[in-house]
Amino acid sequence: MRYLTFALGKGRLAEKTLELFEKVGITCEEMKDKNSRKLIFVNEELKMRFFLAKGPDVPTYVEYGAADIGIVGKDTILEEGRKLYEVLDLGYGKCRMCVCGPESALELLQHNQLIRVATKYPNIAKDYFYNKKHRTVEIIKLNGSIELAPIVGLSEVIVDIVETGSTLKENGLKVLEEVCPLSARMVVNQVSMKMENERISELIRVLKTQL
Numbered sequence: 001m002r003y004l005t006f007a008l009g010k011g012r013l014a015e016k017t018l019e020l021f022e023k024v025g026i027t028c029e030e031m032k033d034k035n036s037r038k039l040i041f042v043n044e045e046l047k048m049r050f051f052l053a054k055g056p057d058v059p060t061y062v063e064y065g066a067a068d069i070g071i072v073g074k075d076t077i078l079e080e081g082r083k084l085y086e087v088l089d090l091g092y093g094k095c096r097m098c099v100c101g102p103e104s105a106l107e108l109l110q111h112n113q114l115i116r117v118a119t120k121y122p123n124i125a126k127d128y129f130y131n132k133k134h135r136t137v138e139i140i141k142l143n144g145s146i147e148l149a150p151i152v153g154l155s156e157v158i159v160d161i162v163e164t165g166s167t168l169k170e171n172g173l174k175v176l177e178e179v180c181p182l183s184a185r186m187v188v189n190q191v192s193m194k195m196e197n198e199r200i201s202e203l204i205r206v207l208k209t210q211l
């Protein structure tokens, strides 16, 4: 039997994923050691390998088949637009992709003038404004702390993830429009889905019993 390789997005999602996997008997003790600099972990009994990667790289590993399975946020799947199968909504990491800004920006969204949109997700923002709202905007790509942009005048609005809403609240911003709901998803390489169908289908089946 060959190894089934999993790419897990680093951070909060990975912790929840390991908890879920543990419930169905898939364990990887080594992986819990936060001080370890090791990158790949093996469960010999189950013939499974796990590695942690930056979220946006997970769909890349899966599309190329370097990982058979990936666990990653829907935001990353939409943004990266890779060729893969999305097979399961894991239900955790729930949040929303939203257009946010100061209340005064609501009016700008209503009219057709050119506004600037700062975001870590330029493809999602483009799809939303161009294809769903049929309007032209200027997209400004940032890499974090997106809420700063409308405060310091870099953009009128942002497209960003809202979970509890506290970052917005503490910075005097609001949700102006909702783009889509998000959560953690399991994705599968298209060839692996055929070649390892039995193992992967069984994995999906047992995971579903815990959701």
Ligand code: PRP
Pocket (backbone or CB within 6 Å): 120, 143, 144, 145, 146, 147, 160, 161, 162, 163, 164, 165, 166, 167, 168
């Ligand atoms: C995310 C997101 C928001 C915040 C939303 O940022 O970009 O800033 O969390 O969460 P809340 O609604 O619960 O306040 P993250 O912490 O991932 O860091 P970043 O700003 O560097 O992207």
